[in-house]
Amino acid sequence: MPNNTTPLAESDPVVETEPETRKIHAALTRTSTGNEDLRELEAGLDSLQSDAARKHRIDWSRLLLPVAALVVLILVWQFYVSLGLKRRDQVPGPLDVLGQIGVLWGDGKLQEAVWTSLERGIVGFLISVAIATPVGLLLAQVAPLRRAFGPLISGLQVLPSVAWVPAAIIWFGLTDATVYFVVFMGAIPSIINGLISGVDQIPPQYRRVGTVLGANRFQMALQIVLPAALPGYLGGLKQGWAFSWRSLMAAEIIAVGGTIGFGLGSMLNQGRDLSDMTIVMSAILLILAVGILIELLVFAPIEKRLLRSRGLLAGSTR
Amino acid sequence: MPVVLENLGKRFGDGAPVLDDVNATIGAGEFVALLGASGCGKSTLLNIMAGLEVPTSGALEVPSDGAAFMFQDAALFPWLTARENIELALKLRGVGKAERRIKADELLDLVHLGEAGDKRPHELSGGMRQRVALARALSQDRQLLLMDEPFAALDAITRDLLHDELERIWKETGRTIVFVTHNVREAVRLGQRVLLLSSRPGRVVQEWAVSEEHRTDAGLAGQLTGVITARLREEIRRHAK
Numbered sequence: 001m002p003n004n005t006t007p008l009a010e011s012d013p014v015v016e017t018e019p020e021t022r023k024i025h026a027a028l029t030r031t032s033t034g035n036e037d038l039r040e041l042e043a044g045l046d047s048l049q050s051d052a053a054r055k056h057r058i059d060w061s062r063l064l065l066p067v068a069a070l071v072v073l074i075l076v077w078q079f080y081v082s083l084g085l086k087r088r089d090q091v092p093g094p095l096d097v098l099g100q101i102g103v104l105w106g107d108g109k110l111q112e113a114v115w116t117s118l119e120r121g122i123v124g125f126l127i128s129v130a131i132a133t134p135v136g137l138l139l140a141q142v143a144p145l146r147r148a149f150g151p152l153i154s155g156l157q158v159l160p161s162v163a164w165v166p167a168a169i170i171w172f173g174l175t176d177a178t179v180y181f182v183v184f185m186g187a188i189p190s191i192i193n194g195l196i197s198g199v200d201q202i203p204p205q206y207r208r209v210g211t212v213l214g215a216n217r218f219q220m221a222l223q224i225v226l227p228a229a230l231p232g233y234l235g236g237l238k239q240g241w242a243f244s245w246r247s248l249m250a251a252e253i254i255a256v257g258g259t260i261g262f263g264l265g266s267m268l269n270q271g272r273d274l275s276d277m278t279i280v281m282s283a284i285l286l287i288l289a290v291g292i293l294i295e296l297l298v299f300a301p302i303e304k305r306l307l308r309s310r311g312l313l314a315g316s317t318r
Numbered sequence: 319m320p321v322v323l324e325n326l327g328k329r330f331g332d333g334a335p336v337l338d339d340v341n342a343t344i345g346a347g348e349f350v351a352l353l354g355a356s357g358c359g360k361s362t363l364l365n366i367m368a369g370l371e372v373p374t375s376g377a378l379e380v381p382s383d384g385a386a387f388m389f390q391d392a393a394l395f396p397w398l399t400a401r402e403n404i405e406l407a408l409k410l411r412g413v414g415k416a417e418r419r420i421k422a423d424e425l426l427d428l429v430h431l432g433e434a435g436d437k438r439p440h441e442l443s444g445g446m447r448q449r450v451a452l453a454r455a456l457s458q459d460r461q462l463l464l465m466d467e468p469f470a471a472l473d474a475i476t477r478d479l480l481h482d483e484l485e486r487i488w489k490e491t492g493r494t495i496v497f498v499t500h501n502v503r504e505a506v507r508l509g510q511r512v513l514l515l516s517s518r519p520g521r522v523v524q525e526w527a528v529s530e531e532h533r534t535d536a537g538l539a540g541q542l543t544g545v546i547t548a549r550l551r552e553e554i555r556r557h558a559k
Contacts, residue, residue: 030482
């Protein structure tokens with residue numbers, strides 16, 4: 001023991017001689033009488049400090065407000081058309097477009113186009129996720145790799161993936177490979193970037209806890225970094241899907257013929273060739289509808305569950 | 319001796335030393351309170367003992383299996399329930415799946431949270447979170463437990479209770495605990511020994527022994543608190559110029 005040790009205060013002569021140290025301060029002592037007493041006190045305090053579970057009610061405004069907004073927009077559209085400022089074949093009304101959608105449905109072209117595009121979009125997106133996730137995790141965890149390739153990946157995200165269409169047609173011809181290639185070039189960089197920014201936003205404390213708990217590099221990446229980055233990663237996935245879908249439409253509009261099937265982009269292009277504005281509008285609305293449905297049916301529930309389980313939903317306006 | 323610090327020094331870059339010539343020995347099963355004003359390098363010293371940082375000079379001896387660590391914020395993983403947080407710590411230690419569940423429940427029961435195992439961190443109060451963090455630290459099954467102001471952010475009622483709780487668990491598990499705090503009363507309440515660390519640079523300037531009587535006799539504890547507070551103020555006044 002070092003020699004500056006002082007014995008217990010009661011026998012310490014210094015206490016008697018120095019006036020200031022003779023003051024008695026408020027002190028803490030044992031406050032409970034035993035294990036059972038402590039358990040009871042803690043249980044009481046725990047129940048006082050925990051919120052009672054709130055029931056989830058169905059909030060009708062969540063459903064009615066978007067529907068009302070849609071109705072208002074269609075009414076405005078109809079009102080504009082009925083003013084007769086433009087020729088009807090240039091600006092068709094809601095009913096004209098609805099009629100055209102009915103015709104396309106009857107021909108079976110609508111189902112074919114939606115299915116072809118959706119299948120490609122989903123397959124392309126899933127393959128992008130499978131490629132981008134390990135690459136993104138690797139870049140986020142290994143500093144030299146990130147410094148080397150980070151700017152390139154960010155750059156690729158800015159580069160419109162349509163720019164790859166000519167190259168893809170030269171390399172792969174008018175095949176599905178061209179379409180998929182363009183989808184990958186759109187989706188992969190944005191998923192990687194989402195994952196990296198998700199990893200960047202992890203509180204540093206989590207990594208320290210991981211180190212203290214004895215996680216090795218691999219466990220740190222899979223057990224701590226990936227789940228902690230999940231909200232950012234999900235944001236990246238959403239953006240990745242948006243980029244897949246947009247790239248797909250661009251590719252389908254430009255690359256027509258060959259073994260490339262008939263998708264929504266092809267339908268849009270066909271509308272232009274026929275100068276039929278109702279087909280063009282139908283295709284645009286269908287592309288939009290698919291985008292909205294995927295968001296509502298796939299991403300929104302996952303995101304909501306994720307945020308709620310982490311207590312991040314309270315006070316949001318969603 | 320599980321922990322021996324010899325002439326330990328630490329400086330970051332070219333700056334003034336944060337720790338300088340720190341000497342201390344901590345025995346097996348001992349509860350030591352490390353007391354100091356802000357900026358005295360308490361946390362740095364703890365990080366060095368945990369192996370999170372490397373000292374720039376001197377030598378230290380710590381258990382070869384490392385130390386369990388408890389932070390000021392519970393730092394529970396929000397995507398896991400209370401039980402899963404503990405199970406993850408056990409998993410990273412290499413405990414088998416079946417045993418993990420049993421161990422985790424035992425530890426939750428030890429901190430009186432047997433009912434709250436399925437709750438997520440955001441559904442728990444600050445005190446409950448800190449108790450889960452304590453259970454997680456204990457799950458590491460290491461002799462040395464380092465605690466960095468673990469109760470500083472809690473309300474007074476909860477803190478008083480957790481002092482009793484920590485004392486009970488220390489006695490039940492026989493761990494060696496190094497408890498960093500800037501609260502003199504807390505140091506006297508918990509430590510068997512109180513080490514006072516000076517500020518800039520940090521160095522152990524004095525230590526006091528605290529007896530079992532101090533735990534129940536408020537007058538005795540108050541007197542010791544007064545002595546230590548006076549010494550701490552003296553240390554702080556040195557920096558007035």
